[in-house]
Amino acid sequence: MYQYAGVVVNNDSVQVDKVFTYKIPINLIGSVHLGFRVKVPFGRGNKTLDAFVLELYKQCENVNNIKEIASICDEIPLLKITDIELIKIMKKKYLCTYLECIKVIIPRGITKGIKKKTAQLLTTCKELEGKFLNEPYKNIYMMIQNDNMKYNKNEFSKLFNVSLSSINTMIKHEFLGTKEVVINRYNEKDYSRYEEKILNENQKKTVDLIMNSNNKKFLIHGVTGSGKTEIYMNLVSYMLKDNKQSIILIPEISLTPQMVERFKGRFGRDIAVFHSRLSDGERYDEWMRVKQGNVKIAIGARSAIFLPFEDLGLIVIDEEHEASYKSDSDPKFDAREIAYMKCELENCILILGSATPSIESYYRSTINELELITIGERADGASMPSVEIVDMREELMNNNRSIFSKSLFEGITESLRKHEQIILFLNRRGFSTFVSCRKCGYVFKCKKCDISLTYHSASDYLTCHYCGEKERISKVCPSCGSTYVKYFGVGTEKIEQEINRIFPSARTLRMDFDTTRKKNSYEYIYNTFKNKQADILIGTQMVAKGLDFENVTLVGVIAADLSLNLPDYRAFERTFQLLTQVSGRAGRGTKEGNVVIQTYSADSLTLQYAANNDYDSFYKDEIMMRRAMDYPPFTSILVITLSSEDEPLLIKSIQNVGENLKYKIKDNDKITLLGPCPCGISKIKNFYRWQIIIKGNIEEAIALEIKNSVYELVKNVYTSIRVSIDVNPSNMI
Structure with a gap:
């Protein structure tokens, strides 16, 4: 029998990120299993904390002053044996804590004490008699009999405009009663039968x-x-x-x-x-x-x-x-x-x-x-859509200053005439991407972030897309006092406005972060477009993947260059993927599909490969570049980001970290250290951000040593400096 347990306590501090040994009391021997959540006394004050059993031991070398598990929290283990193995692998691979791994596996509702939702629902009991055979009692009884165990007292009273006192009187005389029923908080909707198709x-x-x-x-x-x-x-x-x-x-x-x-x-x-x-x-x-x-x-x-x-x-x-x-x-x-x-x-x-x-x-x-x-x-047997790349430089030379090229305008007109649907893709939300003064060049920026504010016409506000900060639009430049304030750039909101102006009879929908904040908003937009209650769907990358609408025959990419020139080694890959995916939304039914890609970089090989749906050629070029530049999949990238509201302290700290790491890896020719330097976006939510990038053959032992070194160097100012370590991040900005 196991007499000791190794547990991880529910405490976020990095200092207690270890397995602590507790004695299993006699009354719980045989009842404590791997994966169980238990209560344990912890620290000098013996405060009782939740803990998770990750190990069991039959004996323990040092049993002096060892504390005992107080109780078991649940009837079943919350973690499987394979979960525990996974946690130990994740901790090493992602340089995180035990508790961070546990919390991503177990929903916070479990540890917050959320239980099943129940309600007292109305039901009929004995047959009516006496005065209760008259109204309003008879009508109430009949309605509840028809909708047995469907409503609670308050819901029924409000929905059917029935007196609550009449319901209570009937309950008092046992003609009605209530029963506790578990309320399911998940989707119980019935869906139309989706028949199995014969495979090709x-x-x-x-x-x-x-x-x-x-x-x-x-x-x-x-x-x-x-x-x-x-x-x-x-x-x-x-x-x-x-x-x-x-x-x-x-x-x-x-x-x-x-x-x-x-x-x-x-x-x-x-x-x-x-x-x-x-x-x-x-x-x-x-x-x-x-x-x-x-x-x-x-x-x-x-x-x-x-x-x-x-x-x-x-x-x-x-x-x-x-x-x-x-x-x-x-x-x-x-x-x-x-x-x-x-x-x-x-x-x-x-x-x-x-x-x-x-x-x-x-x-x-x-x-x-x-x-x-x-x-x-x-x-x-459906054919792939035909793809046209339109050089917007030529459109300007032909005096077309519209958002829409001649080809896209004609395509929209024709599709609307045929009652076919259209998807317009622009990976940038808002009305204008930045606002500036034409006299002095001042750009309206977020006071908390190093990023320009985006204008949203619906609310008439400038909004930061990183911290959510809003401020009213000013018609006067705060720098020079001029009134030459102008909106630059285009977002999905501006596209929607232009479509409504040029094609007033077209029914439009917009799918971006701003229109999908509310619960079930995705489902509403999806069903509206699927049921052909809208002609044009305008959106960001949300519309570029997976959606299957058989009546969509035209896809327009408003600005293919947005992701092409980002300072990220994955920029070409992301652009190819986005364009190929959004192009694939066209012509998925029996009708022919067309795609118009608007760009100022028409000679880009990435765009050409995407237009021709030529993944093999794109992959050969990209993998050659990755190999030459020592990027994944041939190496790993470790990004260390420090952030703080105190910029001088931040710079001093990350320089100390940089010097220390350079010394640690000076004899390792398989690793390169870049930085420290400011992040691509150097300030978010009032926190300045600096980073160090380590690239090369970074084994787990080296990565762990780097992590420990970073935390050791900043622990004295840890409350004012945030540390983030990311292995092969998806975004280098």
């Missing part, structure tokens, strides 16, 4: 290969519209027949309504949906449904990878190239890497799917870490 030859070969291969990890490189979702569904069907569970990851919450609609239409309502827009209560309910074995399929964003399935058979990562699979908060995990780990730990199948695979994933397929499956044709 490519789809059938793919499913057969995966189910009969000795390999466990696959990359499906299928062009947009090649029917990857139907492949995923067939694989899930095989898992269900084998009584195994499946996780389907999608990169954006905007794709959730479409994926949920299809999967629940095929497999029924018993599917968990898990993403960041759910409330703590909803996340608790969905997590418990998985934990209790009530569902066998889960759909969600990156955090759904940690759902506690007991017999996981399949993990699918759709649109695997998306940067949103990498977390930018601690632990800074990559869901694709977590899926690799779970594939090994739980012996399940892993599918990565994309029309534009990430360079890292495609490279893994070339060295046989992933088995590559290529599908070069669209399902149902």
